[in-house]
Each structure stands twice: as C-alpha cells, then as structure tokens.
Amino acid sequence: MTQAMNKIEQDDRPLDNGLRQFMGYTLKRAYLTLRADMILSIEPLGLRTRTFSALSVVAENPDITQTQLACALNIERSGVVVLVDELQRAGLITRNKVPGDRRSYALRATTKGMATWKDAEARVLAHERQMLAGLTTEEQENLKVLLRRIGAGA
Template structure:
C-alpha cells in the first residue's frame, strides 16, 4: 500500500510540475532556488550571507556610497540596509564615515579586510556559477545573461 501512495505522489508531483513548468517564471524560480541554495553553501565559510555579499560588492565598487544609495541598489527599504551595514561594519568589512555638511548621512567604504574578502569571495562565486551553468557553453551563458538583463531593464519602474 505504501508503494502505491509513493507512486501516486510522484505522479502528482510530476503532473504539477508539468503544468507549472510551461511558465518562464516557474522555471526561473526553480533555477533561483538551485542557485540560492548553492550560494548559501559557498558563502557560509566566508561569514557572508547573499545580501551582505551583494552589499559588500556594491560598496567595494562604489566607495563613499550613502546608505540610501545602497538601499536603492539592493532594492530594499532604507531601514533594512541599516542592519546590513551594521553587520558589515561589526565584521570590520566596511567603515561608516560622516559626510561633511550632512550630519544624517554616512559614506560607506570597504576596509582592507573587506576588499580582501571580496576578492576571495568573488572567485568562489565565479566558481559557483561555473558549476551551476556547466551545461551551457560560453555563448549560451552570455545569451542567458543578456536575456535576463533585457527582462529586468524592460520592466524596471521609473
């Protein structure tokens, strides 16, 4: 009896995925879940989470960025970025510096430790992507990235 229930459950799961996998959004969700789980595994030894990895990368690339600009780049509420900045600052990965003439604003800058961690972690993430996308050749990867970029840009709210 157990075998039948398992077989039926397997068929139901396959049927549900067959119905859903006709949608690009569902395929993107499945791909995202795979990428997200592997990214968490890759980042765990570094002490970074996906959001802190992203924030660190933005700060490294944009020295003296404000917390408001960082929130916009990460597409999160400004209040949410404070927690991320605190986490990175407490780990000595970024510094929060006062902005002359604006007592409410801070300029964020990666520390040497933050820049070094970024360099090491960037390599790990490239390796992660190489693994996840190993079934695609270079041209297909570039096409995938280009198409995703077009979807994002074409639907960005002004």
C-alpha cells in the first residue's frame, strides 16, 4: 500500500475536491446519505429499497400489472419479475390472472403486505423527518418541487 493511500485510510476528514462544484455529485452524495439511513429503517421488515418501492406501488394500486409496475418504477420488466417473485415468496403480494389476458397478472398486496407497507411507510417518514430536520417545512417542500422538476427533465 502506498504512503498516500495509507494517509487517506487513516484520515477521516472528507477530501476536498473539485467534484463538489457539480450538481450531480452533490445530488449523489445526498442520495447516498439518505439511502443508507433508509436501508437501516426498513431492513428489520425484510425489505430493501427496491422491494419497498415495489410494495408501495402495489399497495397503493391494487390489481396493477407487472408491466405497469415496471413503468412506475422505471425499471425493465425482467427486473420487476424478480421483485414480484421476492414479494410473493415473502407473502406480501399475490399475483392473479387477469380475466381475458393470459399474459398479464394483477398484483395485490396481502393483509400481511398491507401491514408491512404501513409499518415501512411510518419508518420511512420518520427517517425522512430525522434526515431533513435541518430544513424548514417550506425548504423541504421547495426541495421536493425542485427535485421533481429535475426528474421530469425541466
């Protein structure tokens, strides 16, 4: 190991670098900080961020199809199949045939899934309250609006 690498590992201070001037870098750092804490919040429920997101959409949209879920989560349909399989194995959702469409399945949260979703929702809301405590309510709302605009490509 080089002396420089050794120094970096021993020093807990964040390195000052030119990346901080870029919005993308700043957004990524904020996202990673929020995500790490969120993972700790939902892990005890057996959820990951992707399964939490999928369960959330299914719980709020009974009988959504896997294709619609893929679209809502902005992921490939094959990735949704893996998430749906995982949630179904955990007993959190059911996959039901759609009458008149042999290729589609309607997804619905089970009683256990709804209870897990409610618990997860409360944990994530508490996590966000804690993580955003340094911002006023108005700043938090402005941040959401601005991030949505960025996400919409505006």
